[in-house]
Amino acid sequence: MGFEYAPALESRSVVDLKSSYGLFIDGEFVDASGPSFKSVSPATEEVLAEIGQADVADVDRAVQAARRAYTRTWSVMSGAERAKYLYRIARIIQERSRELAVLEALDNGKPIREARDVDVPLVAAYFFYYAGWADKLEYAGFGATPRPLGVAAQIIPWNFPLLMLAWKIAPALAAGNTVVLKPAETTSLTALLFAEICQQADLPPGVVNIVTGAGSTGQALVAHPDIDKLAFTGSTEVGKAIARSVAASNTPVTLELGGKAANIVFDDAPIDQAVEGIVNGIFFNQGHVCCAGSRLLVQESVYDDVLARLKRRMATLRMGDPLDKNTDVGAINSSEQLARIHELTAVGESEGAERWSPPCDLPERGFWFAPTIFTGVSQAHRIAREEIFGPVLSVLTFRTPAEAVEKANNTPFGLSAGVWTDKGSRILWMANQLRAGVVWANTFNRFDPTSPFGGYKESGYGREGGRHGLEAYLAH
Numbered sequence: 001m002g003f004e005y006a007p008a009l010e011s012r013s014v015v016d017l018k019s020s021y022g023l024f025i026d027g028e029f030v031d032a033s034g035p036s037f038k039s040v041s042p043a044t045e046e047v048l049a050e051i052g053q054a055d056v057a058d059v060d061r062a063v064q065a066a067r068r069a070y071t072r073t074w075s076v077m078s079g080a081e082r083a084k085y086l087y088r089i090a091r092i093i094q095e096r097s098r099e100l101a102v103l104e105a106l107d108n109g110k111p112i113r114e115a116r117d118v119d120v121p122l123v124a125a126y127f128f129y130y131a132g133w134a135d136k137l138e139y140a141g142f143g144a145t146p147r148p149l150g151v152a153a154q155i156i157p158w159n160f161p162l163l164m165l166a167w168k169i170a171p172a173l174a175a176g177n178t179v180v181l182k183p184a185e186t187t188s189l190t191a192l193l194f195a196e197i198c199q200q201a202d203l204p205p206g207v208v209n210i211v212t213g214a215g216s217t218g219q220a221l222v223a224h225p226d227i228d229k230l231a232f233t234g235s236t237e238v239g240k241a242i243a244r245s246v247a248a249s250n251t252p253v254t255l256e257l258g259g260k261a262a263n264i265v266f267d268d269a270p271i272d273q274a275v276e277g278i279v280n281g282i283f284f285n286q287g288h289v290c291c292a293g294s295r296l297l298v299q300e301s302v303y304d305d306v307l308a309r310l311k312r313r314m315a316t317l318r319m320g321d322p323l324d325k326n327t328d329v330g331a332i333n334s335s336e337q338l339a340r341i342h343e344l345t346a347v348g349e350s351e352g353a354e355r356w357s358p359p360c361d362l363p364e365r366g367f368w369f370a371p372t373i374f375t376g377v378s379q380a381h382r383i384a385r386e387e388i389f390g391p392v393l394s395v396l397t398f399r400t401p402a403e404a405v406e407k408a409n410n411t412p413f414g415l416s417a418g419v420w421t422d423k424g425s426r427i428l429w430m431a432n433q434l435r436a437g438v439v440w441a442n443t444f445n446r447f448d449p450t451s452p453f454g455g456y457k458e459s460g461y462g463r464e465g466g467r468h469g470l471e472a473y474l475a476h
């Protein structure tokens, strides 16, 4: 690289971090019964705050608060009134967007550029979008008198803490449900800031409850007898366990699980654009993206060209302080996730794939992993089959469109796919053949509140986003 950038640090002063946080139940912050745990900045391992761990009794209090709010307030309020609260929340998110983005980057490790330009604007957009539905539910196509389900239990992962919260809470509230949400253990802070926003918006107590904690808190929520809806985003493993544990009840469940998406580049694709899309597909959010384009399928005739340009582009990615506005790739969210990435990449090498990363100095403290590609990958390799959930791309090749489809669909997952080609007819043909909930054409990792998102097979069931996302919270 020809020249160095001076650091351009975003200020932390906009965030008012408390030393400890309780649970948000019935409109108030209350102490948790369980022992507290620490939330650290993955970029520095600095302790940001102590967080309360909700136990079974705390979860029960939260569900009871949600039930009272549902029965007495939220389900009997008109849709137009509910919309006012949702619009108010959306506007406060916009007003406090810088604070939310800085806190998300600090606690999650993602670059401020992404938190500021992608996560937080989308969070506001989802609230605005579902606010618009709240008084129009009878026109959503789910019958003349769609009814809310009741109390929704919602469990989210650490990769998009605020965005996953928005995907869950906005449609649930618009449809007239109340919620108890459990954020991931490593990324509770922005959910707690969202709780403050609910207070600021004068949302009636109990409509939104946030219970922080580890897997056991999630289990307590799943096992609670008085929930009417369960929505989970996370690993396929935990998703399966949840599906088993509620199998005997009639509770409707939405599961958004893992993925192993194919990003397919044909020889007639605009190669420079495709390379940007490959980089965005796998290095956006450090590859902690369920719909990441983690398997690159390149048509053989352009393989050398694509690989050369991809490596050149990867060498320009800037890795480092998430709060630096120049940073492209931030920190891995936790030491556990880093260990998993190390484990699977070691397997990739031992199974015979060839590993490459651009030269890059990793910071001494914190959890870091350099952008990595594997070539010479076959379909049988674990790095071609299992979700790595990190900045690691497995590269395969194909000769014909039919071979591309076969390889792309040869996975237990089915969340997303990408197609790069100049031909509109081929895009449509491919989109019909690919067994994936979302197919992007000449782009990747694009999200929009009006568009449904969700998977096939081990990627889960149910859809979030758009009109489809409302259906998950309505009885009709």
Ligand code: NAP
Pocket (backbone or CB within 6 Å): 155, 156, 157, 158, 159, 160, 182, 183, 184, 185, 186, 213, 214, 215, 216, 217, 218, 219, 222, 233, 234, 235, 236, 238, 239, 241, 242, 255, 256, 257, 258, 259, 289, 290, 387, 389, 415, 459, 460
């Ligand atoms: P995870 O371990 O499944 O955790 C997800 C959430 O479930 C966390 O809040 C977690 O709490 C909680 N949890 C853990 N064990 C539980 C149990 N037995 N019962 C109830 N809740 C439990 O997943 P993760 O490692 O945080 O996230 C990465 C995974 O999520 C990846 O596989 C990724 O593909 C998937 N993901 C999917 C989507 C999608 O939309 N399809 C989106 C994002 C992520 P703790 O944090 O305390 O463990």
Ligand code: MG
Pocket (backbone or CB within 6 Å): 039, 040, 041, 042, 107, 108, 186, 187, 188
């Ligand atoms: Mg943290």
